[in-house]
């Protein structure tokens with residue numbers, strides 16, 4: 001599949017420290033960032049004190065690798081993979097991606113304490129959300145992407161952080177067959193509009209979710225005119241959405257909620273932005289009891305995607 005949306009938005013690993021916006025001055029490292037235009041305070045830089053050392057224990061009780069701010073800055077500088085997400089790698093050091101994980105966590109109202117919960121992050125890219133779920137105490141975090149682990153450096157980042165996050169390379173369609181168990185929280189941020197089969201993906205999410213699913217997506221409300229508020233879905237045949245031919249469908253918020261009800265979820269939170277031109281939304285939903293609604297009203301039955309390939313224990317094919 002094409003990853004041009006991600007690629008075009010990501011900071012290239014080959015960039016020099018200067019191009020990355022890393023400045024070192026009077027004992028302070030400054031890391032450039034590409035926050036969304038509606039990011040808080042409009043600030044684009046974060047600062048930290050050089051030489052700060054952190055460490056601790058992961059949920060398995062293993063001592064985690066001690067990483068300093070200098071080491072984190074050096075990792076960012078030498079990285080050859082794509083940075084899609086902006087997140088705190090170690091205290092005060094932010095990665096140079098454009099997708100602000102803190103912003104997504106806030107608008108999705110992810111609890112600060114995830115102790116004892118299992119979390120699945122589908123479309124993980126750099127794993128920024130997965131690492132944050134781990135920091136918040138989740139018992140098990142599985143990070144999934146259709147892209148090879150090397151594209152977004154997820155294995156390198158897991159090793160750097162001494163993280164217990166498990167990476168699996170798979171498509172959302174085949175995940176129920178790969179994982180075979182539901183998760184307390186399933187996060188599906190920035191993936192839905194990249195799919196040619198969005199309802200099949202939501203059917204997969206229903207099988208993978210024991211509690212809450214959180215979906216963040218492009219939406220079509222801003223271009224619906226008189227149909228605004230109606231359950232409409234916009235199809236983009238070529239690169240009509242953001243000049244990115246990996247974008248296929250954008251539902252209206254109403255359509256996304258209707259899809260969720262039909263697939264066996266009950267939306268509990270809906271937030272779209274920007275308010276005058278809604279082009280993105282986040283919807284949280286709980287699993288509705290019983291069989292998915294559509295199975296009670298039609299002869300349609302779940303389609304099961306075939307496993308593309310076998311997976312080894314490291315999440316690779």
Ligand SMILES: C[S@@+](CC[C@H](N)C(=O)[O-])C[C@H]1O[C@@H](n2cnc3c(N)ncnc32)[C@H](O)[C@@H]1O
Pocket residue numbers: 001003005006084085099100122123124125144145146147170171172173188189190191194195
């Ligand atoms: C725009 S990025 C979103 C990254 C991250 N979730 C965020 O919001 O910051 C989309 C990600 O979804 C992944 N992806 C696309 N299609 C997928 C599929 N069928 N199954 C799993 N992941 C997929 C892409 O490889 C990419 O890493």
